[in-house]
Every structure is written in C-alpha cells, then in structure tokens.
Amino acid sequence: MRMSEEPEMRLFVFHHSGGSHLTYQDWPSCFPAGWDVRIPDAPGRGPRDARPAVPEAGALFDHLLDELDDLLTGRFAFFGHSMGGLVAYELTRRLLESGRTPPVWLGVSARGALRPEGDSPRRHLLSDADLRAELLAMGGSSSSVLEHAELWDLFAPVIRADLRISETWRTPPLTAPLPVPLSVFGGTGDHVAPPHSMTGWAAASEHFLGQRLFDGGHFYFQDRLPEVADRIRDDVHRALLVRACV
Numbered sequence: 001m002r003m004s005e006e007p008e009m010r011l012f013v014f015h016h017s018g019g020s021h022l023t024y025q026d027w028p029s030c031f032p033a034g035w036d037v038r039i040p041d042a043p044g045r046g047p048r049d050a051r052p053a054v055p056e057a058g059a060l061f062d063h064l065l066d067e068l069d070d071l072l073t074g075r076f077a078f079f080g081h082s083m084g085g086l087v088a089y090e091l092t093r094r095l096l097e098s099g100r101t102p103p104v105w106l107g108v109s110a111r112g113a114l115r116p117e118g119d120s121p122r123r124h125l126l127s128d129a130d131l132r133a134e135l136l137a138m139g140g141s142s143s144s145v146l147e148h149a150e151l152w153d154l155f156a157p158v159i160r161a162d163l164r165i166s167e168t169w170r171t172p173p174l175t176a177p178l179p180v181p182l183s184v185f186g187g188t189g190d191h192v193a194p195p196h197s198m199t200g201w202a203a204a205s206e207h208f209l210g211q212r213l214f215d216g217g218h219f220y221f222q223d224r225l226p227e228v229a230d231r232i233r234d235d236v237h238r239a240l241l242v243r244a245c246v
Contacts, residue, residue: 006074008034009236014084017166018159020045030229040064044158053161057169061090077105077236083166085111092180102180105239107232109185110193110218113200114171124163138192138218174204181207181239187220188213207242209235
C-alpha cells in the first residue's frame with residue numbers, strides 16, 4: 001500500500017488506564033494486511049515521554065482528536081479497552097457532534113456502561129499498597145514493575161491520573177442512540193467490569209451488534225488475541241454491511 005492510499009480499514013486501539021501501546025504491540029500482526037492498526041498513546045507514557053499525564057478527561061479527548069485529526073478519514077474504526085472504551089465512545093460522540101465522519105464501528109472492551117452520575121469506584125484514591133494489590137488482581141501489569149520502588153514512582157502518577165479520568169468523568173446523557181454500530185467485549189471472569197455491568201451499552205447505539213465474552217479476566221485478550229482479533233474483524237465487516245443498508 002503506497003503512503004498516498006487509504007487503507008482498507010484503519011483501526012484505532014485505545015489503551016487502558018496506566019497502559020500504552022506496548023501492551024498492544026502484537027495487535028497489528030493479527031489483522032489483514034490491508035488494515036492499518038494504530039495504538040495512540042495518551043501523554044506521559046514511560047520514561048521517554050516527557051509530556052505530563054493529562055488528568056482531565058476533556059483535555060485528553062481534545063488532545064487525541066487533535067493528534068489523530070489527519071488520520072480520521074476513509075474507513076476507520078475505534079476499539080477501546082477499559083479506560084480506552086471510555087475514550088473510544090467519547091471521541092465518537094465528539095466527531096458526531098462536530099458534524100465530522102464517525103467511525104464505521106465502535107468496540108468497547110472491559111468497560112461498564114457509562115452513566116451520567118459517573119462510576120462509584122475510586123481506585124485512584126487508594127493507598128500505594130492497596131492500588132498495587134488492585135492492579136495485580138486485574139492482571140495486565142507486571143509484578144516486577146509494581147514492586148520496584150523506582151519504577152512505581154515513575155508509573156504511579158500516570159496510573160492515578162488515568163484512573164481519575166476513568167472514574168470521575170460524567171458523560172452527558174444521549175439525546176438519541178448513536179448511529180454507529182457498537183459491540184461490547186469482555187471477560188467472563190472480569191471483576192472490574194463484569195458482564196452484567198456492560199449490558200447497558202445496548203441502548204447507546206441504533207445498531208447494537210452484541211456482547212462478545214471470552215474466558216478470562218480484565219485482560220482476557222492476552223491469552224486469546226487471534227480469537228479476539230477475528231471477532232473484531234467480523235464485527236467491523238458486519239458494521240460495514242449495516243452502513244451499506246442505511
């Protein structure tokens with residue numbers, strides 16, 4: 001594919017709280033060659049990123065829309081895991097509200113349905129010891145990182161800032177379901193976003209494609225990425241058929 005050509009599909013994968021593209025670096029290889037898989041980092045990821053973490057949700061959405069602006073053309077889709085699900089959903093809303101072309105498909109993973117009153121958990125306020133224990137229970141974070149004092153001092157502010165965004169954002173009520181086909185992904189054993197907490201997403205879209213559950217916890221995709229990628233690809237193709245019929 002020449003640089004001047006649009007890809008068959010551009011898939012944006014938005015990471016979880018405290019995460020970065022590193023957790024998802026194997027994703028591009030699991031999709032068709034004609035797909036352009038992008039994993040944008042929020043600011044402040046790792047020692048090489050000197051940008052401070054963004055502590056406020058609106059500023060993060062603005063930053064990502066500005067950073068990705070030139071790429072939001074042609075056929076593109078959003079998939080977000082945990083905090084990334086919130087990001088993918090709110091970016092979709094902002095594109096629609098500004099009269100821009102929205103994604104052809106929206107995938108929300110391991111994120112309970114958003115409510116105007118916000119979430120009740122306040123993990124960003126936990127003590128260091130309790131937050132470490134919570135992150136270890138979630139999976140997705142190496143114990144060697146969480147238990148290393150210098151690395152913890154480096155990553156803890158980013159993790160807390162992301163958790164604050166995820167837990168304190170108040171989403172404006174929808175006046176009507178989104179016209180974008182939407183699927184929900186999750187782990188059957190996820191104690192952070194259990195399957196029943198995600199059923200409310202069905203009301204957020206005119207074209208709800210269903211709930212996709214996999215054996216596993218909050219990071220269910222780590223042990224079955226090819227299977228999850230196949231399901232994403234299939235749902236994107238279903239969304240394109242919906243779009244063609246509208």
